[in-house]
Amino acid sequence: xxxxxxxxxxxxxxxxxxxxxxxxxxxxxxxxxxxxxxxxxxxxxxxxxxxxxxxxxxxxxxxxxxxxxxxxxxxxxxxxxxxxxxxxxxxxxxxxxxxxxxxxxxxxxxxxxxxxxxxxxxxxxxxxxxxxxxxxxxxxxxxxxxxxxxxxxxxxxxxxxxxxxxxxxxxxxxxxxxxxxxxxxxxxxxxxxxxxxxxxxxxxxxxxxxxxxxxxxxxxxxxxxxxxxxxxxxxxxxxxxxxxxxxxxxxxxxxxxxxxxxxxxxxxxxxxxxxxxxxxxxxxxxxxxxxxxxxxxxxxxxxxxxxxxxxxxxxxxxxxxxxxxxxx
Numbered sequence: 001x002x003x004x005x006x007x008x009x010x011x012x013x014x015x016x017x018x019x020x021x022x023x024x025x026x027x028x029x030x031x032x033x034x035x036x037x038x039x040x041x042x043x044x045x046x047x048x049x050x051x052x053x054x055x056x057x058x059x060x061x062x063x064x065x066x067x068x069x070x071x072x073x074x075x076x077x078x079x080x081x082x083x084x085x086x087x088x089x090x091x092x093x094x095x096x097x098x099x100x101x102x103x104x105x106x107x108x109x110x111x112x113x114x115x116x117x118x119x120x121x122x123x124x125x126x127x128x129x130x131x132x133x134x135x136x137x138x139x140x141x142x143x144x145x146x147x148x149x150x151x152x153x154x155x156x157x158x159x160x161x162x163x164x165x166x167x168x169x170x171x172x173x174x175x176x177x178x179x180x181x182x183x184x185x186x187x188x189x190x191x192x193x194x195x196x197x198x199x200x201x202x203x204x205x206x207x208x209x210x211x212x213x214x215x216x217x218x219x220x221x222x223x224x225x226x227x228x229x230x231x232x233x234x235x236x237x238x239x240x241x242x243x244x245x246x247x248x249x250x251x252x253x254x255x256x257x258x259x260x261x262x263x264x265x266x267x268x269x270x271x272x273x274x275x276x277x278x279x280x281x282x283x284x285x286x287x288x289x290x291x292x293x294x295x296x297x298x299x300x301x302x303x304x305x306x307x308x309x310x311x312x313x314x315x316x317x318x319x320x321x322x323x324x325x326x327x328x
Contacts, residue, residue: 002102003032003157004080008070010039012088014048021052023091023202029099033058035074040064068170068178071153075163082109082157090154091116091202098196102157107191109157110135110150111200124199127155132197137190138239144180144187145232145246148253151180155201162189175213176224184231214264218276222261226286229254252298258284259301263317266310281305 005024009017017036024034034057038049049059062073071085082102086092093114101109114122128140128149143149150156162168168185171178213221232250237243258280265273284305304313 001033001079001081002030002099003027003082003084004035004074004078004160005032005084005086006035006037006071006074006078007086007088008037008039008067008074009041009045009049009088010064010067010070011041011045014045017049017052017088020086020088020091021057024086024094026094027097028094030097030102032056033078033080035060035077037062037070037074037077039066039070066172066175068172068174071170072172075160075169078160080160083160083163084157085153086201087154087203089204091204093199093202096196096198096200101194101196104194105159105192106194107159107162107189108186108193110140110193110195111155111198113152113155113201113203114199116202116204122199122202125203126197128195130195130197132195135193135195137187137193140193141187141235142240142246144184145235145237145253146249148180150183150187151177153179153182154203158186159191162186162191174220174224174227175217176221177228178224180228181231214261215268215270218265218270218273222258222276222280225257225261226283229257254286255284255298255301255305259305259313262305262310262313266314267317267321277308277310281308 007017007020021034024032036049036052036057036059038046038059038061040063041049046061053059058077060073060077062070075083084092096111110127112124112127114124116122128135128143129147130139140150144151163186166185166189168182168189170182174181229250233247235246237246240246262277262280265277270276284302303309
C-alpha cells in the first residue's frame with residue numbers, strides 16, 4: 001500500500017464528505033486507501049458514512065475525542081507507506097499526484113494548497129518560498145518561524161515509518177496549534193524533503209472555525225498558542241544566518257497571534273472574555289524578555305493591548321473581518 005488518506009469526520013453532511021471522496025477517487029496509478037474516522041457522529045450520520053465503505057474505503061467508528069484523536073486513530077489503522085491528512089469539508093486535486101515521486105523514498109513531500117471560494121474561484125497559497133525540488137529540513141524550519149510555513153498537516157505526504165519510529169502524535173489535549181506542533185516534531189527528526197510546486201489541496205475557509213474554538217475554550221486556545229511559541233523559542237537557531245532576526249520574528253508572530261485573538265474575543269459573545277483580554281494584556285511582553293527589537297507594526301499592536309484600548313482594537317477587527325470576507 002503506497003498511500004493512506006485519513007479523513008476525520010464529525011457530523012459532516014454526507015454531500016460534503018462525498019465531494020471530498022470523489023476528488024480523491026480521481027487518483028491514478030497509486031495504490032491508496034481512504035480511512036474515514038467517525039469521531040462520535042450522530043446515529044443518522046454514522047449510518048450514512050457506513051454506506052461509503054468500498055474495497056479501498058474504510059469507516060471506523062469511535063467515541064468523540066476531537067480531530068487530533070481521530071487523526072491518531074487513523075494513523076494506527078493505516079497501512080500505507082505515506083500518510084496524507086484531508087479534512088472532510090475540503091478536496092484534493094489528485095491529478096498532481098505522481099506515483100514516481102513515491103519511489104524516491106523522501107520522508108515528506110510538500111505541495112501547495114488553494115483557498116476555494118464559494119463561487120469556485122481559487123487562490124493559490126504557496127507552501128514554501130522556493131521553486132521546488134529537494135529542500136533541506138533546516139530551510140523549512142526557518143520558514144516555519146519566519147512565514148508560519150508548514151503549520152498545517154494538509155497538502156503533504158508524511159512517511160508513516162518516521163512518524164511511528166519517533167512516536168509523533170497529535171496532542172489530543174490541544175484545540176489550537178496542535179497541527180503546527182505535530183509538524184515541528186516531524187521536522188526536528190531532520191527528514192529528507194521534496195517540494196512539488198503544484199497545488200494538491202483545496203481548502204474551504206470558514207471564519208467560524210477559529211471563533212468556535214474561542215467560544216468552546218478560550219483559556220485553552222490562548223494557552224495552546226503560548227505553548228507553540230514556547231516550543232519555537234527552544235529551536236536552536238545558532239546555525240541560522242541571522243539568529244537574532246529569527247527571535248525577532250518569533251516575537252512579532254506572538255504579538256500578531258495574541259492581537260488576532262483579542263480581535264476575535266471582541267467580536268463574539270463570551271461571558272468571561274474581559275478576563276481573557278486582561279490576561280493577554282498582562283502577558284503580552286512574555287517573549288520580550290530576551291531583549292529583541294520590535295517592528296513598528298508589532299510595537300503598535302503591543303501598545304494597544306497593553307493600554308487596553310479595546311475600542312480601537314475592535315474597530316481594527318471589523319476592518320479585518322471585512323478583508324476576510326473579501327478573500328472568502
